[in-house]
Amino acid sequence: MDIIILNIKALLKKNKLTQAEFAEMIDKTPQTVFNYFSGRSKLDVDTLYLMAESLNVDIREFFDTNINSSSQTKHSIKQSQKGTGNIINTGNFNQDKYNKVEIKLKREVESLKKDLKQLKTEVKGLEKEVELKDRIIGLLEK
Known part of the structure; x- marks a missing residue:
């Protein structure tokens, strides 16, 4: 075996x-x-x-x-x-093949981290936009 x-x-x-x-x-x-x-x-x-x-x-x-x-x-x-x-x-x-796969996965993880950071920035922007809209609606209701 x-x-x-x-x-x-x-x-x-x-x-x-x-x-x-x-x-x-x-x-x-x-x-x-x-x-x-x-x-x-x-x-x-x-x-x-x-x-x-x-x-x-x-x-x-x-x-x-x-x-x-x-x-x-x-x-x-x-x-x-x-x-x-x-x-x-x-x-x-083939240890080299293993290493290449490991490197590829690490690159993919780094790319996903960058994407996540970008999405967090976009969410913050949207949250600010919603906050501004809420303020405007509040002012218009007065």
Whole structure:
């Protein structure tokens, strides 16, 4: 079994989640998750990011050989590192791609912060406009 799947299963167990509950969290069918876990279907990077986000962990935790401590799990990890049954070749995981996605997300967050600041400024302007209109209406009613 692949190290990624072992770590995801460990995280599910830690969070007391079933595969069916996890499938619902990532908007997949239970059969699809079963296929991922059994090696019948390959995981893509987007799905891995979605899984990490759903489990509230950094995606790099899926590649960590220290998450599980049982000897059976360690044996499975060693086997997956040798290349038997790999769903994703963890040795070739592209850290650069991860960094680019992280940079892209940070830029998007900064852009959203700027948009929020602009909207707050616009709201303040509208509030002042409403205040002026209320004053005018008050003066006209006198």
